[in-house]
Amino acid sequence: MxxxxxxxxxxxxxxxxxxxxxxxxxxxxxxxxxxxxxxxxxxxxxxxxxxxxxxxxxxxxxxxxxxxxxxxxxxxxxxxxxxxxxxxxxxxxxxxxxxxxxxxxxxxxxxxxxxxxxxxxxxxxxxxxxxxxxxxxxxxxxxxxxxxGLGAALAAAAWLLVLLLVGELPRRRAEQFAAARRARAAEQEAAVGEERLALARDLHDTIGHSLSLIAVQAGVALHLLDEHPEQARPALTAIRDASRDALEEVRTVLAVLRAEGDVPRTPAPALGDVKVLVAQARAGGLQVDLAPEAVGDLAIGVPGPVQAAAYRVVQESLTNVSRHAGAASATVRLRRGPAALEVEVSDDGTARAPVSEGRGLLGMRERARALGGTVDVAVRPSGGLRVAVRFPLTPEQVPA
Structure with a gap:
């Protein structure tokens, strides 16, 4: 046995x-x-x-x-x-x-x-x-x-009935426990899926922005090497810095996606980091107007997820301007009101209606929707594209 x-x-x-x-x-x-x-x-x-x-x-x-x-x-x-x-x-x-x-x-x-x-x-x-x-x-x-006897038979029947009904109590408790366990597992799976989706968006934004910057700076460096080789150093330095930062962030995101335990994460981007994006775009030859210049002052009281999403909006928008718009200049406007944070990025490129949305704009809409915000993408009358995103700041507007 x-x-x-x-x-x-x-x-x-x-x-x-x-x-x-x-x-x-x-x-x-x-x-x-x-x-x-x-x-x-x-x-x-x-x-x-x-x-x-x-x-x-x-x-x-x-x-x-x-x-x-x-x-x-x-x-x-x-x-x-x-x-x-x-x-x-x-x-x-x-x-x-x-x-x-x-x-x-x-x-x-x-x-x-x-x-x-x-x-x-x-x-x-x-x-x-x-x-x-x-x-x-x-x-x-x-x-x-x-x-x-009749009395004993009735007593035995009642005893059996009571036992069978008593057995139903732990069975029903077991069903409730199993249902609660399945619900917790589903919630955890959904949370993991949302986190991985957010990481995938970050990975897309990081790679797209960095490769765009590297491509622009490489073109500048090649041009300068032919005519003014002594001036190529800043462009090559920008390529080195952009590739190093991109590799570090990609390594962090991939480590998290592989579930390698407690992986040290780099700090989430904040509103103050928008100045870095603007500086990188300017180094790539794009004229960018940022208002206000002291964007870090707007961050007081703004939740971290909203700051990170606003940063990603500016990053994706400037990447699209550098890669697709054919623009010479762009404008980044940040406005902080009592109920919302508004981010607007416009350019003087060649965009004309209708606007076809790729993964970048779709990811931007998903980020805003997750925080209760809205995205408006429109072609400017004078040409070029305008992206306006609004993130609510009041508790009753922000999703739980």
Whole structure:
């Protein structure tokens, strides 16, 4: 039958076995053995004591003691077969009572087995076992010298009904626990998905902006190498700095996406970092007007996620201007009101209606929507593109 140390209790594997209040599998097996031994002692000792006060009952013999022991032994020996345990325990108790042996705690193991079977989800089987056991008791009593009276039959039926209904309580609790566990798992999975999506957006913005800057500076460097090689150093320095910063941020994002434990994250970008983006764009040859220049002063009281999203909006907008707009100049405007932070980036490029939105603009809309904001993209009458994003700052507007 295998190593006893590997056996599990009859309720092992039930839907509520993993609940915090159920204990570990080792603890469940230990409790099962103790319960089975206690029931064995109770049924043997209790029925022996009861026999002294029931001279009219059938005398306890080897068969009677074997029937008393079968239920507890089934609880101890049968690994995880809850219906089989219930069938053995109920069958032994029904046979014992039907043959007219002294009434006592013989039904203890049968009652526990039925409750566990119902609680474990074996409802139909448990009800069938209970019904067959009840019929077996009445049938054996009818053909033996110890028939079951009407009062005893009604009491037995009520006892079985109570046990089966009691088994429903932990089953329903188990269903609630399982549903709560599934809900928590779904919430965690959704949170992980949102975090990874945000990281993917950051990765897109970082790579797009850095490669755009590198491409522009490389073109400048190539031009200067032919005509003024001594002036190529600033462009090459900008390429080096941009590539180093991009590699560092990409390494951080990829480490998080790979779930490599507690990965040190670089600080989230803030409004004050917009000046760095503008300086990089200016170094690439794009004339950028920033207002106000002291953008860090606007950050007071602005939530970190809003500051990071505003930074990414400016980053993606300047990247699009450098790569696609064919513009010579751009304007970055930041306005902080009592209820909202507004970010506007416009250029004098060649954009004309209609505007086709790529991944950059779509990511921008997703960032704003996640914070309760709005994005407006329009072509300017004089040519070029205008991107205006509004982030709410009041608690009733910001999503929970």
């Amino acid at each position: 295998g190593d006893v140390s590997t056996w599990g209790p009859p309720w092992a594997g039930a839907p509520w076995a993993g609940a915090p209040w159920a204990g570990s599998a080792v603890r469940q097996r230990a409790v099962a053995r103790v319960v089975a031994l206690v029931l064995l002692v109770v049924q043997l000792g209790g029925s022996t004591a009861a026999a002294t006060r029931q001279p009219q009952a059938r005398a306890l013999d080897v068969a009677g003691y074997l029937l008393l022991a079968l239920g507890p032994l089934a609880l101890l020996v049968l690994p995880r077969h809850r219906v089989a345990v219930a069938a053995v325990a109920v069958g032994a108790a029904a046979t014992y009572l039907g043959l007219g042996y002294p009434r006592g705690p013989v039904v203890a193991s049968a009652g526990l087995a039925l409750v566990v079977a119902v609680a474990s989800g074996r409802r139909v089987a448990a009800w069938l076992v209970a019904g067959c056991g009840y019929a077996l008791t009445l049938g054996l009593g009818a053909v033996s010298d110890h028939p079951v």
